[in-house]
Amino acid sequence: MSQQQLYLGIDGGGTKCKARLENSSGEVxxxxxxxxxxxxxxxxxxxxSIVDAAKQALTAAGLPSxxxxxxxxCLGLAGVNIPAYRAETEKWTLPFKRFMLxxxxxxxxxxxxxxxDGAIVITGTGSSAFxxxxxxxxxxxxxxxxxxxxxxxxxxxxxxxxxxxxxFDGLQPTSPLFEKVCALFNTTSKGEIVGKSLHYRPxxxxxxxxxxxxxxxxxDFVSQNIKKDGIIYLSSVIKRLKHLGAERISMIGxxxxxxxxxxxxxxxxxxxxxxxxPEHGAVTLAKxxxxxx
Amino acid sequence: MSQQQLYLGIDGGGTKCKARLENSSGEVxxxxxxxxxxxxxxxxxxxxSIVDAAKQALTAAGLPSxxxxxxxxCLGLAGVNIPAYRAETEKWTLPFKRFMLxxxxxxxxxxxxxxxDGAIVITGTGSSAFxxxxxxxxxxxxxxxxxxxxxxxxxxxxxxxxxxxxxFDGLQPTSPLFEKVCALFNTTSKGEIVGKSLHYRPxxxxxxxxxxxxxxxxxDFVSQNIKKDGIIYLSSVIKRLKHLGAERISMIGxxxxxxxxxxxxxxxxxxxxxxxxPEHGAVTLAKxxxxxx
Numbered sequence: 001m002s003q004q005q006l007y008l009g010i011d012g013g014g015t016k017c018k019a020r021l022e023n024s025s026g027e028v029x030x031x032x033x034x035x036x037x038x039x040x041x042x043x044x045x046x047x048x049s050i051v052d053a054a055k056q057a058l059t060a061a062g063l064p065s066x067x068x069x070x071x072x073x074c075l076g077l078a079g080v081n082i083p084a085y086r087a088e089t090e091k092w093t094l095p096f097k098r099f100m101l102x103x104x105x106x107x108x109x110x111x112x113x114x115x116x117d118g119a120i121v122i123t124g125t126g127s128s129a130f131x132x133x134x135x136x137x138x139x140x141x142x143x144x145x146x147x148x149x150x151x152x153x154x155x156x157x158x159x160x161x162x163x164x165x166x167x168f169d170g171l172q173p174t175s176p177l178f179e180k181v182c183a184l185f186n187t188t189s190k191g192e193i194v195g196k197s198l199h200y201r202p203x204x205x206x207x208x209x210x211x212x213x214x215x216x217x218x219x220d221f222v223s224q225n226i227k228k229d230g231i232i233y234l235s236s237v238i239k240r241l242k243h244l245g246a247e248r249i250s251m252i253g254x255x256x257x258x259x260x261x262x263x264x265x266x267x268x269x270x271x272x273x274x275x276x277x278p279e280h281g282a283v284t285l286a287k288x289x290x291x292x293x
Numbered sequence: 294m295s296q297q298q299l300y301l302g303i304d305g306g307g308t309k310c311k312a313r314l315e316n317s318s319g320e321v322x323x324x325x326x327x328x329x330x331x332x333x334x335x336x337x338x339x340x341x342s343i344v345d346a347a348k349q350a351l352t353a354a355g356l357p358s359x360x361x362x363x364x365x366x367c368l369g370l371a372g373v374n375i376p377a378y379r380a381e382t383e384k385w386t387l388p389f390k391r392f393m394l395x396x397x398x399x400x401x402x403x404x405x406x407x408x409x410d411g412a413i414v415i416t417g418t419g420s421s422a423f424x425x426x427x428x429x430x431x432x433x434x435x436x437x438x439x440x441x442x443x444x445x446x447x448x449x450x451x452x453x454x455x456x457x458x459x460x461f462d463g464l465q466p467t468s469p470l471f472e473k474v475c476a477l478f479n480t481t482s483k484g485e486i487v488g489k490s491l492h493y494r495p496x497x498x499x500x501x502x503x504x505x506x507x508x509x510x511x512x513d514f515v516s517q518n519i520k521k522d523g524i525i526y527l528s529s530v531i532k533r534l535k536h537l538g539a540e541r542i543s544m545i546g547x548x549x550x551x552x553x554x555x556x557x558x559x560x561x562x563x564x565x566x567x568x569x570x571p572e573h574g575a576v577t578l579a580k581x582x583x584x585x586x
Contacts, residue, residue: 040491082488140462143487146439147455162440169433170533194436195375198333233464240463 007290008057008073008096009282010050012037013104017046019053020279021061021071022287030063031279032056040079043088050075051095073099074286076107076278081139100289104278105130105139111281112250112274115288119246120274121237124253125206127152129237133245140237145202151230153206153255159226160208161197165190175222180211213258231262238267250274300583301350301366301389302575303343305330306397310339312346313572314354314364315580323356324572325349333372336381343368344388366392367579369400369571374432393582397571398423398432404574405543405567408581412539413567414530417546418499420445422530426538433530438495444523446499446548452519453501454490458483468515473504506551524555531560543567 004023011018019032032053037046054073055065073096080086081103089101109120109130119131126149128142141148149155164181166172168190182188184207185196197204215223241249249270251260260271276284297316304311312325325346330339347366348358366389373379374396382394402413402423412424419442421435434441442448457474459465461483475481477500478489490497508516534542542563544553553564569577 081484082491083482083484084488086484138463140464143458144491146451147458147487147490147493158439165436165440169530170431170536171433171529189376191374191376191379194440195377197440198375198437200440236464237462243463 006071007283007286008054008071009279009286010053010073010075011104011107011278011282012046012050012075012077014038014041014078017049017053018279019057020283021057022283030057030061038078039085039089040082047092068095069097071096072286072290074282075099075101076104076282078104081142098290106137107281107285108252108278110284111276111278113248114275115284118248119241121234121251122253123151123255123259125153125202129241131241131244131246138244140240150233151259153209154202156212156226157205157208160212163222176220177215177222181208227262234259235267238270242270248272299364300576300579301347301364302572302579303346303366303368304397304400304571304575305339305343305368305370307331307334307371310342310346311572312350313576314350315576323350323354331371332378332382333375340385361388362390364389365579365583367575368392368394369397369575371397374435391583399430400574400578401545401571403577404569404571406541407568408577411541412534414527414544415546416444416548416552418446418495422534424534424537424539431537433533443526444552446502447495449505449519450498450501453505456515469513470508470515474501520555527552528560531563535563541565
């Protein structure tokens with residue numbers, strides 16, 4: 001009896017870990033969903049989440065947990081773009097037959113273009129971009145807030161709050177954005193807003209992003225200026241991806257549709273929908289690297 | 294025997310607490326220096342540091358610790374601009390006869406102008422400004438990085454590092470600033486720099502500020518652009534202080550002399566040297582509020 005090969009794709013991020021298990025015929029036979037799997041936050045937690053999601057997928061496929069040793073896996077993880085965290089994960093003794101390690105961006109890009117060359121631009125709480133062309137991969141952004149993440153939700157909220165505090169300081173004129181943000185904080189006291197935002201994380205800033213997006217679509221001058229800066233940045237990113245040889249570019253993430261619609265027509269024409277999910281891309285890479293003759 | 298009054302000025306910040314003790318005649322009779330006294334970091338630590346510095350000043354004055362109960366104190370503390378932290382300190386049972394609480398900016402401004410009306414602009418690791426005119430006080434900035442602190446050392450370093458990462462991303466042309474920052478990190482690997490700067494605090498960013506200042510004075514285009522943005526911000530702050538009625542403005546902090554020299558001549562003319570230290574300003578306020586008839 002010839003043994004069926006198992007291919008596992010792992011999409012590991014800061015809040016969850018997704019697993020997709022396929023057989024040699026390309027059929028999905030099981031899926032799994034577990035906790036955080038970003039080695040930059042905790043390598044131990046990431047290890048546990050990955051094994052957990054893999055075993056869930058095996059169970060869903062009606063296979064015993066012991067079959068984990070038959071798996072050819074591709075792990076696409078956040079954080080492993082940083083050499084120190086990549087080194088951590090390279091020490092792992094995972095229970096798989098074989099595994100390859102790459103970034104969450106790489107598997108997302110592979111998924112978005114069904115394994116073909118292309119690029120992605122991600123704008124959610126953070127922002128980043130990635131191109132995979134002729135076997136060469138290039139990442140843009142993803143440096144972590146406040147160093148990177150331009151045009152992200154965190155960046156939009158941070159820009160809004162910076163402006164609001166400068167209104168309190170008498171350095172900027174007031175505007176609908178000022179009023180809306182104060183209403184969200186339920187105060188017109190600068191001290192209270194400074195106190196509440198003192199330990200803000202990217203996800204906290206990102207909660208203000210919808211206000212900026214809404215007012216930028218209306219005629220609020222300040223929000224429109226923030227939007228313009230975001231468009232300038234994303235336009236330069238898309239031009240860079242094209243320069244790297246990407247002919248198909250997908251925009252992914254919670255803010256993708258807004259930014260897409262705000263881009264100039266000539267850049268919009270470069271954008272196509274993402275075909276498959278990141279964990280699908282991870283399986284594609286696993287098959288590519290571990291295909292038996 | 295008429296009892297001599299004791300006036301204590303406390304300058305409490307994130308790293309240290311300074312005390313200055315004067316008698317009714319305005320003579321300094323003792324000084325003290327202790328640990329952190331920023332209630333936004335730890336109200337308990339701040340309490341301990343303040344009492345410690347006060348007792349040091351008494352000892353230096355040859356007075357018994359028990360005389361702490363005879364002290365009229367003004368505490369100028371970082372963090373108490375935020376209502377939540379101010380409320381914490383208002384619960385304190387300090388061992389002084391009487392005390393008043395205000396911000397570190399207020400005592401610095403009072404010291405800088407020898408108790409007269411005026412304003413200050415502070416640029417060190419952080420940035421902020423303050424005006425005290427006709428009994429009215431107004432603070433500008435001091436919202437904490439990355440929301441505020443424009444033109445500060447942290448802001449200069451953050452701008453430099455953001456630019457360097459965009460060079461790695463192929464979004465900006467290289468420059469002497471790129472080369473100098475890479476040399477400081479002792480690497481030309483984007484991943485290594487991202488990894489090292491992932492958890493940077495304002496003081497870490499500020500270590501890159503001297504490079505920007507040096508290159509802005511030379512002919513580096515990128516550093517000059519960063520400098521220009523800082524000048525625009527500080528110019529608007531100084532104009533705002535003038536609008537608030539400040540006729541004498543002092544620039545304080547590690548970066549003050551650079552920014553001063555980069556300002557337009559008409560703004561430079563508004564700037565005068567700081568006359569006295571913040572703890573001196575705190576004593577001035579203590580005397581003003583608690584002067585016996």
